[in-house]
Amino acid sequence: MQIYLNGRPAACREGETVLEVARREGVRIPTLCEFAALNHRPGTCRMCLVDVTTASGRQTLATACTSAVEDGMRVDTRSERVRRARRLQAELLFADHCERCSGCARHGRCELQRAAEETGLDLSRLSGRLTDRTTVDRSAPALVFTADKCIRCLRCVEVCRQVQGVSAITFEGTGCASSVGFDGGLWGDSDRCVQCGQCSLVCPTGAIAVKDETDRFLDYLADPDVVTVVQIAPAVRMAFAEAAGAPAGRNLEGEIVAGLKKLGADFVCDTRWSADVTILEEGTELLHRLEHSEGRVDTMFTSCCPGWINHVEKSHPDLFPHVSSTRSPQAIFGALAKTYLPRVKKLDSAAIRVVSIMPCTAKKDEAARPQLAREGVADVDLVLTVRELERLFRTQGIDPLAIDPAPFDSPFMTEASGAAQLFATTGGVMEAALRTVCALAGSPRALPLRFEPVRGLAGVKEARVETERFGELRVAVVHGLKNLGPVLDCVREGRSPWHFVEVMACPGGCIGGGGTARGDNWTRTLPVRQRMVYEEDDRLAVKRSDENPDVAALYRDYLGRAGSDLAHELLHTDYEN
């Protein structure tokens, strides 16, 4: 089968769309509402209009994203008629779109701006004519919705439904007054949204954006009485290059450290260090459960993903007894940065502000949780996402692709194992935990360091390992909340075969977090980021969390042993209360 694209023959298959064939042939057609990775093509923005002449001679303007190819079809993607029609569609989109572009988080990276440029739209005659939708909903902890930036593409509705199975975002109202919404209420009142931020990854404009808190960081840096302690999460270094405009696959860890130091950060440390601490605490907790389960399977869930914790809290609170009490690495870092670091470095704890650089929007929510504050003071003061950091560097004149890399600068909270690096990907917390738990519980064969069954991007993964003390350990790994249902049913109904289950809310785990770089194709970027994680694990000399000398020093000099009273006070929590 073939069609003619701008006069040139192009081979195609039955069922393909004109847009798919054009993309394969390298013929550019502007798009806006369409999102290939979600198979989402509502055909509503009409940016992809093309001139179609069928083999029988019928001529029409049609949307390329929804039009199936027919043998002999002639498609003109740039006729005068097409260009005029697309420009009118762009004008109509601006009829109820705000034009406060310069202050928008997406300025320069907005898909609507790009569509205007591609269609040659200079000034819309219809700007602001149709309706006045000025609502700005700032009620959610991490994300902001601005109604008059919404172009009703419904990508956010689809990602929330298809990928997360949460369906917190709905399409509401009719005609010009229609918009996405949150069950008719404020976003912060949603009884379903987990703040994973996947919607902010797919929104083509600034309608759904991360709450920008970069100013607060600049305030901290400018205050001579404040000591800034920055932590960088395991996945940030895997996604930052893409946010900065480089191709996927470059690890910019040293450049991020250098940029933060140049901005004036006092300490730049590594969340991988506290991920190793997490494994010692969570592993000890798991061993304790195994010792006291009297032959039953008492499933324990990981607790480090705040999107998952929010999901339990909102939709499955009866499962809290199965969730590990160990705090996340971000929260453990915060607690130790305000207790252990001042001891070691002779600092006033009250002067310290902990700033997290995270791939995650829900980490903003986690940091603000009352359970993670001591005497009303949060352990983590501020969370910036990868995209906020990229914008901060850009506005402060720091080019992360040109700056010389620098090492982490505290000798106390930076050393990391390969296990800790694995946290960045789905299956990584499990693999890290198994390395240590198998060592502590004895493994009959040579201790495995790679647990292949929990690697990769399958939605649900299972593995079994033999231990001397407890026999066979059965584990499962789930990422993308949509995949969770059957696993939760098994645990709730007492049919769970798994002793330990890792849950990460985002597809791919944190490498696919809602605060990372936007990619238009998860199937392309996630495998690259995941491969970088495995390579970094291979590169690091220490493989197991319990062999990290920095962590050993922490327990020797401060905490005592894993699971001690002090460790419980600082490093555990109870989300139920």
Ligand code: HC0
């Ligand atoms: Fe993650 Fe984490 S691995 S949740 O994805 O556990 O955000 O990167 O920082 O806390 O370490 C995110 C990433 C972290 C935490 C770690 C865990």
Ligand code: SF4
């Ligand atoms: Fe955040 Fe990672 Fe959980 Fe996504 S998977 S909500 S990025 S912690």
